[in-house]
Amino acid sequence: MWLSILHHISNIHSCDSADLYHQCAHPPLSNAEARTKKWLTLNSPAHEALKAVVMDRNLLKDIQQLSLCCHTGKLKVYHSVYTKYSPKRQHFSFKGMVARTQLTALDHNANAGRQQAYTSIGDNEGKPQYKVVFPKHTKKWVAKPVMAKTTQDHLKPMLDTVVARKSKKKTRKKFKDYKTCKHPSKYCKQTQASKRTSNCQPHIKICLNIL
């Protein structure tokens, strides 16, 4: 694929001699489009100079080590979310780590592929938001889209379930305490004032709650 640039730059977009790639990945160029571009003449000094660079042995070896042009930005974002749930300076149990890793994955999946943010007030209301950044490698100012804020809506059903389960357990515990309460029943029917003066406050409180 890399070597096909020598053909492409001379307005030759297919090649039978290559092992894997026999033509350029771009759509076919019309004659009008081809005329608007500057091509190198095959075997001209300029083409030979480019050929020397493209076919450099060391460069070809390095290209084989490239990671298939994969960008790691999204992976970095995932690791950032991961450290939010599992700070590196804290120790967690095995179960805790499993749960935190699962929460990280859920958070990432819920917020991946967010849409661009839109201005909600002012003269630019309804227009997409951008920020101006200066990447070190290109050293050129560029406008980068601002994405919508992350949400934690995916946690709400889980929190509701936890509260519901916890409430169930609490009710069972209260009932158990009531059954095993050995205090006279009159304490359990007292008003708030009598509870404060009683020495058996903890049990009475539980009994009153259930009655």
Ligand SMILES: [Zn+2]
């Ligand atoms: Zn081409």
